[in-house]
Amino acid sequence: DGDTEDYRFAAVPVKTEDRGRLTVYAGAPLSAEHGAVNTALTVMLIGFPVLLAVVGWVTWLVTRRALRPVEGIRREMAAITASEDLARRVPVPGTHDEVARLASTTNETLAALQTSVERQRRFVADASHELRSPIASLRTQLEVAAAHPELLDLDGAVEDTVRLQHLAADLLLLARLDAGERPADARVDLAALAREEAGGRAGVSVRDDAGAAGGVTVAGSRGQLGRVLANLLDNAQRHARSAVEVSVRRDGDLAVVGVADDGEGVPEADRERIFERFVRLDAARSRDDGGAGLGLAIARDVAVRHGGTLTVHDAPAGGALFELRLPAA
Known part of the structure; x- marks a missing residue:
């Protein structure tokens, strides 16, 4: 028929x-299929760049909006x-996603850093004040x-x-x-100490309540643990009326040392404050009699460094x- 299109x-x-036997041949041109392919190719060549541009633009808008809180942080x-104002905080978005958790964690870090810096500044100021008194007294006596x-x-x-x-x-x-100094790993007999x-x-x-059971031994620095007991005994003797008792025992996997006095005790509201540095509950006590208020702070820090705790309760x-509770060796 003169049609030059491809046939099937x-x-x-x-x-x-x-x-008899015959063979029937039937054919149809492929112009419709070729037209569909050409149409699809035209649509892809024209539409794909447009679609790519639209997707890129939408991605840029979404990414910019998602990263806006990060830029604010x-x-x-x-x-x-x-x-250098550690009292400031980063904004926390109300999206409740990873960015919001990042902002919350950042604020917690800033709060911890602010507390540490304030504690260091207060420590330096208190230390300077405490050192000034004996130095001034000694200088006066030497000048006289x-x-x-x-x-x-x-x-x-x-x-x-x-x-x-x-x-x-x-x-x-x-x-x-x-500074994070690690204590020595020596065996220390708490009863003997x-x-x-x-x-x-x-x-x-x-x-010694554990003498018959082989004693109570811990791993740590004998010098630092001796300093803890010395500080606790000094504190107990300053407040005791007549007697101070030291007890050593085991409590499961823990070694427990108790230092009890028969004084007035510590008010419940002050049982954590007494472990702060340069804190003296009796404001009328002089520094000569009551110390600088570092003994209990040192005792607790040493206990924590040895993996233990130091608490105060009412004595019998x-x-x-x-x-003083420490992991038993």
Whole structure:
């Protein structure tokens, strides 16, 4: 028929009665299929770039909106860094997604950092104040002695020097603890250490409740643990009326050392505050008699560094009972 389009043919054999076997050929042009392919190709060539541009634009809008809170967090952190104002906080979006959790975690980190910096500043200020008193007293005595040797108070100068030495040692120990110094891994017999620290102290008795069971041994620094017991005994003797008792026992996997006195005890509202640095509940007590308020803070820090705890409760005799709990070796 003169049509030059591609055709698709099918051949079907047929058996007839009058003409025998015949083959019937049927064909149809492929112009419709070729037209559909050309139309699809045209649509793809024109529509794909348009679709790609639309998808890119939508992706940019969605990404920009999603990252807008992140940019706000970045700007606020840059402002905090520039101003050194740790009291500021980054904005928390109300989306309840990962970005909101990131902002909340950032604010928690800033709060912890602010607390640490404020604690360090307060510590430096308190340390400077505590050091100023013995240094000024010692300087005054030395200046008086230089002008009038006959007025030299040698005993007072020695007491101020010793107090200054003890305060400096406490500050150095706290600095090492804050720096994360790991305690030694030596075996320490708490009962023997308690008897050693209580020796020579009037009115102090030691009760070993685990002696028959092989004693109570912990792993740690003998010097630091001895410092804890010494500080607890000093505190107990300052507040006791007549007697102080040290008890050593095992409680499961824990070694427990108790230091009890028969004084007035510690009010429940102050049982955590007494472990803060430079805190003295008795404001009328002088620094010479009551110390600088670092003993219990050092004791708790050492206990925590050894994986234990230090708490205060009511003693059976009505005073205060300080309990040191450490993992038994």
